[in-house]
Amino acid sequence: MKIGKIVGTLVASQKEATLDGLRFQVLKNVSVDGTVKDDYVVAVDAVGAGLGEYVLYASGSSARQTVVTDKRPVDAVIMAIVDTWEVGGQVKYNKANGE
Amino acid sequence: MKIGKIVGTLVASQKEATLDGLRFQVLKNVSVDGTVKDDYVVAVDAVGAGLGEYVLYASGSSARQTVVTDKRPVDAVIMAIVDTWEVGGQVKYNKANGE
Amino acid sequence: MKIGKIVGTLVASQKEATLDGLRFQVLKNVSVDGTVKDDYVVAVDAVGAGLGEYVLYASGSSARQTVVTDKRPVDAVIMAIVDTWEVGGQVKYNKANGE
Amino acid sequence: MKIGKIVGTLVASQKEATLDGLRFQVLKNVSVDGTVKDDYVVAVDAVGAGLGEYVLYASGSSARQTVVTDKRPVDAVIMAIVDTWEVGGQVKYNKANGE
Amino acid sequence: MKIGKIVGTLVASQKEATLDGLRFQVLKNVSVDGTVKDDYVVAVDAVGAGLGEYVLYASGSSARQTVVTDKRPVDAVIMAIVDTWEVGGQVKYNKANGE
Numbered sequence: 001m002k003i004g005k006i007v008g009t010l011v012a013s014q015k016e017a018t019l020d021g022l023r024f025q026v027l028k029n030v031s032v033d034g035t036v037k038d039d040y041v042v043a044v045d046a047v048g049a050g051l052g053e054y055v056l057y058a059s060g061s062s063a064r065q066t067v068v069t070d071k072r073p074v075d076a077v078i079m080a081i082v083d084t085w086e087v088g089g090q091v092k093y094n095k096a097n098g099e
Numbered sequence: 100m101k102i103g104k105i106v107g108t109l110v111a112s113q114k115e116a117t118l119d120g121l122r123f124q125v126l127k128n129v130s131v132d133g134t135v136k137d138d139y140v141v142a143v144d145a146v147g148a149g150l151g152e153y154v155l156y157a158s159g160s161s162a163r164q165t166v167v168t169d170k171r172p173v174d175a176v177i178m179a180i181v182d183t184w185e186v187g188g189q190v191k192y193n194k195a196n197g198e
Numbered sequence: 199m200k201i202g203k204i205v206g207t208l209v210a211s212q213k214e215a216t217l218d219g220l221r222f223q224v225l226k227n228v229s230v231d232g233t234v235k236d237d238y239v240v241a242v243d244a245v246g247a248g249l250g251e252y253v254l255y256a257s258g259s260s261a262r263q264t265v266v267t268d269k270r271p272v273d274a275v276i277m278a279i280v281d282t283w284e285v286g287g288q289v290k291y292n293k294a295n296g297e
Numbered sequence: 298m299k300i301g302k303i304v305g306t307l308v309a310s311q312k313e314a315t316l317d318g319l320r321f322q323v324l325k326n327v328s329v330d331g332t333v334k335d336d337y338v339v340a341v342d343a344v345g346a347g348l349g350e351y352v353l354y355a356s357g358s359s360a361r362q363t364v365v366t367d368k369r370p371v372d373a374v375i376m377a378i379v380d381t382w383e384v385g386g387q388v389k390y391n392k393a394n395g396e
Numbered sequence: 397m398k399i400g401k402i403v404g405t406l407v408a409s410q411k412e413a414t415l416d417g418l419r420f421q422v423l424k425n426v427s428v429d430g431t432v433k434d435d436y437v438v439a440v441d442a443v444g445a446g447l448g449e450y451v452l453y454a455s456g457s458s459a460r461q462t463v464v465t466d467k468r469p470v471d472a473v474i475m476a477i478v479d480t481w482e483v484g485g486q487v488k489y490n491k492a493n494g495e
Contacts, residue, residue: 012180015146065369073178085306085339115278125230162260174258210476212479214463271459357456384403
């Protein structure tokens with residue numbers, strides 16, 4: 001999995017029928033030290049995450065292993081909202097403190 | 100998923116039989132700020148998208164989760180036509196305005 | 199899918215038994231404007247393509263969705279021979295004209 | 298598979314229900330000569346590995362082929378703790394000696 | 397598939413139970429002209445390949461389509477030992493001649 005930050009949303013009214021009702025979030029990838037990078041992915045939200053939140057997303061066939069994405073043409077899913085992560089004993093992000 | 104812009108088409112008459120009738124679109128990848136990049140993918144169209152449109156495409160096994168691509172040797176599918184997306188509160192693309 | 203040009207062949211007599219009889223082609227990747235690049239992939243041929251031809255290949259689990267590759271340890275398959283493709287209204291390749 | 302070094306942990310309380318009880322480890326990729334690199338992956342731990350250990354992880358659908366990750370939205374799993382590896386007859390890492 | 401050269405081995409005693417008895421080989425990627433590169437992958441050996449040999453390996457879910465890797469958390473498998481490959485009519489490698 002990779003860490004992403006939700007920076008926006010995408011709307012598509014004309015789509016494969018099984019996608020109705022899913023929410024597309026625009027994520028920027030986050031490096032392990034907390035830097036928000038320029039490369040992005042559009043992911044379906046399976047956990048009710050909101051703009052600005054740091055999330056964990058899964059790619060590939062694993063993106064279809066949630067209740068909302070099962071058997072749908074979706075290759076990235078937000079499956080967790082990050083509370084905190086640390087590297088080398090240092091907290092790199094803590095949701096409670098904002099960033 | 101990634102955002103692509105349909106820039107062309109590809110024709111192949113000699114192919115695996117299950118691919119008959121599918122439409123191959125040539126997509127260029129689009130960055131999150133709306134820039135059309137040089138790298139491309141050839142994707143099957145599952146939603147009736149046309150030249151010049153911005154679309155969402157899924158890759159890998161997820162590309163086979165549409166009605167037209169089921170069980171076919173296809174690793175990229177256009178599964179939605181983008182109406183609009185925004186990043187940081189700014190609209191980056193709006194189909195209603197053209198680009 | 200990606201466009202490749204068949205530039206060579208690979209022979210392997212000692213292999214997983216299910217691979218007997220499959221033909222391994224060496225492909226170089228082709229950019230969207232028709233340039234042959236240096237990076238390559240070895241793909242199984244499912245359509246009877248020959249040296250010098252431009253083909254479409256699928257990767258990952260989708261490479262197993264042809265008659266000859268079903269349930270085999272193969273992650274790239276040639277599933278179509280390209281007749282022509284165009285970008286921005288310009289023909290980038292036409293098999294009838296050679297390159 | 299790739300070699301990673303466990304450099305930290307990630308906590309997420311709000312997540313897809315099937316992820317309850319799984320441990321998310323932050324791995325940095327390790328080059329074949331033993332250098333720890335900056336790029337990372339978040340993987341689920343299937344073998345009880347600890348901070349600072351060198352591990353082998355699998356990606357994609359293969360990450361779901363362990364007892365703890367079966368049918369879960371997980372695209373990277375630690376499936377082995379490395380004892381030693383060697384390249385060209387030279388030991389590049391030996392757990393018994395520390396690094 | 398990609399061409400790799402077996403440059404070493406990796407030992408892991410503590411691992412997912414289904415991996416018992418599998419042999420982990422360290423491969424360096426080989427370019428199409430025969431150059432051995434620095435990037436690597438750890439692959440399970442399904443064909444009895446030895447140190448120094450040039451092999452073909454498959455990645456992703458296709459890596460589980462061999463007798464020894466079926467349903468195991470393995471994302472790369474050696475499924476063939478290369479005898480020879482040629483590009484543009486030139487032999488780039490011939491096992492019979494050494495390199």
